[in-house]
Amino acid sequence: MKKLLLLGAGQAHLDLLSTLASQQPADVQLTLIAPYPLHVYAGMVPRFVAGQHALENCLISLEPILKKAGARWLTGNAAALDVKENTLRLADGSTFGFDWLSIDTGALQNRQQIEAVMPGAREHGLFVRPLEAFCALWPRVTELATSRPMRIAIIGNDLMSVELALAMRQRLPGSAVTLLAGTGGLAGAMVPGHEQRILKILREHRVTVLPDRVVGIEAQQVLLASGARLACDVPIVASAGSAPAWLSGSALTLDVHGQIALDVFGRSISHPKVFAANEVSSRAKPALTKNLLALLAGSPARRHQSAPDHLHFVAYGQRRALLVWRGLSMQGRWAGWLKDWLERRYLRRYRRD
Ligand SMILES: Cc1cc2nc3c(=O)[nH]c(=O)nc-3n(C[C@H](O)[C@H](O)[C@H](O)COP(=O)(O)OP(=O)(O)OC[C@H]3O[C@@H](n4cnc5c(N)ncnc54)[C@H](O)[C@@H]3O)c2cc1C
Known part of the structure; x- marks a missing residue:
């Protein structure tokens, strides 16, 4: 049985896990390593800070998502990666082997x-x-x-x-x-x-x-x-x-920002058994879910199509927001409403029974 290790409960891994709920791969042991049993939805944190949402409203529980995907959860923080031996060491000293590793640990403040x-x-x-x-x-x-x-x-x-x-x-x-x-x-x-x-x-x-x-x-x-x-x-x-410090000792090729340099398939350019997504990598939003599903199905990897630019919202005042997208910025109550709607839709995806 092959081992796919998912490191970090970032947004790309939540997307993969929720997709796997309807198409669980055979002969693959799926493990998520993350320090907390809950994912904090970053986009909603400002509403929590502003006192407009309780913290519980900004959290996604990993347990039901993992259960549906047939994955297990191990609590821990990555501390070192050995890509020659295909092993990951956690801060508590425990070590895990993998056939494939996917990293979505977000940005950290060093x-x-x-x-x-x-x-x-x-x-x-x-x-x-x-x-x-x-x-x-x-x-x-x-x-x-x-x-x-x-x-x-x-x-x-x-x-x-x-x-x-x-x-x-x-x-x-x-x-x-x-x-x-x-x-x-x-x-x-x-x-x-x-x-x-x-x-x-x-x-x-x-x-x-x-x-x-x-x-x-x-x-x-x-x-x-x-x-x-x-x-x-x-x-x-x-x-x-910035990218986590433990990456620098891993022998993975990193870019000038210390992030994992990826090829067009969302894999490390130096170690193709390692995938990465979002803020820990050199690509903003690689189609990690599609690439890993293809890998698990034994299909050939597909070139990553660059995703459309992301919407950035800046909420302010009484449920207003500024929306920044490509070269445009617009603001008002409607932008606040759109932000709320997108957030509700995002949360619904991971909270439905
Ligand atoms: C206040 C705020 C507002 C934002 N607004 C917007 C916006 O409007 N539009 C937009 O596009 N983006 C916005 N962002 C950024 C956006 O939310 C991030 O791009 C997104 O959260 C990145 O997701 P991620 O998958 O990289 O990681 P995250 O969602 O940060 O998840 C990282 C995961 O990895 C885990 N982890 C961390 N270190 C380790 C380790 N060593 N070992 C194991 N697990 C680990 C964490 O516990 C967490 O589960 C905002 C961010 C913040 C903080």
Whole structure:
């Protein structure tokens, strides 16, 4: 019996598992390794932060999905991969062999790298990733804010950071919310028109944007490259995620960002028994489900068709949203409604009996 090991309960693996519920492969042992029995649906986290959803509404339980797919779940965190021996070692020291491995562990915030450029981040910062830990800690911030207004600083410049800043403003109207966006502009490569639109929304919702770089975090203050110090009770480290450090020792070929370099079939270019998807790989959304189903059926691999660009939403205010798609950005109540509808549809897919 062949062993297919799925590492990480990311969105691509949920898609594969739910498809396998109706077409279970013969002679394949399917195992999912993930640290938590629940998947946090990242797109809904801002609504949770804003107080518009309970955390339970943003979670997908893995157990029924695994059961229907005929897969087993092992709790754990990958710590090392040996592609010569086809083995994966977990943080607790246990080792698992595989015939094929698929990796969908999402982006991580490398604490060591962040600490090197922002000393004090580890001790004083609240990291957004892993989302599971962030979601467990956020209620403590809101609880503290019941006794006094908080000074919150979100360190990051991408759409996720913007959305979290707006969500925090919504949840804590009496607190100061500042976005420390660095000097490279908002959300990296976005066209200037988008940036102006986002800045306007931030202004209207009393989120202060400081185009300054954080060079350190101390108790009650954030140190900026300009020499200024920002008084801050809760520094939220939302800076962009990176590929996990354990990949670098794996002998897999990685791209310049440290992510797994994939071929047109969604496989590692150096080790074709290893597949990957989403933020841990060099391809935004490879058709992992189709490629793995073909593999399990013994069919020839199909070239990956690049998927259409993803919709990015930035929720704000009372159920409004900004929608960013390709070169366009649009906003309003209808975009908020569309975001809600897509989220409900996504959750329904994994929660139906
Ligand atoms: C607040 C927020 C808003 C967002 N809004 C949008 C949006 O509007 N549009 C959009 O396209 N994208 C958005 N994103 C990004 C989007 O959600 C991510 O692209 C998506 O979650 C990536 O999914 P993934 O499959 O790569 O991994 P994830 O969904 O992050 O899942 C990773 C899984 O791997 C597990 N894992 C992690 N490390 C290990 C390990 N070492 N060993 C085993 N398992 C591990 C985790 O526990 C988790 O189960 C948003 C993200 C956030 C945080």
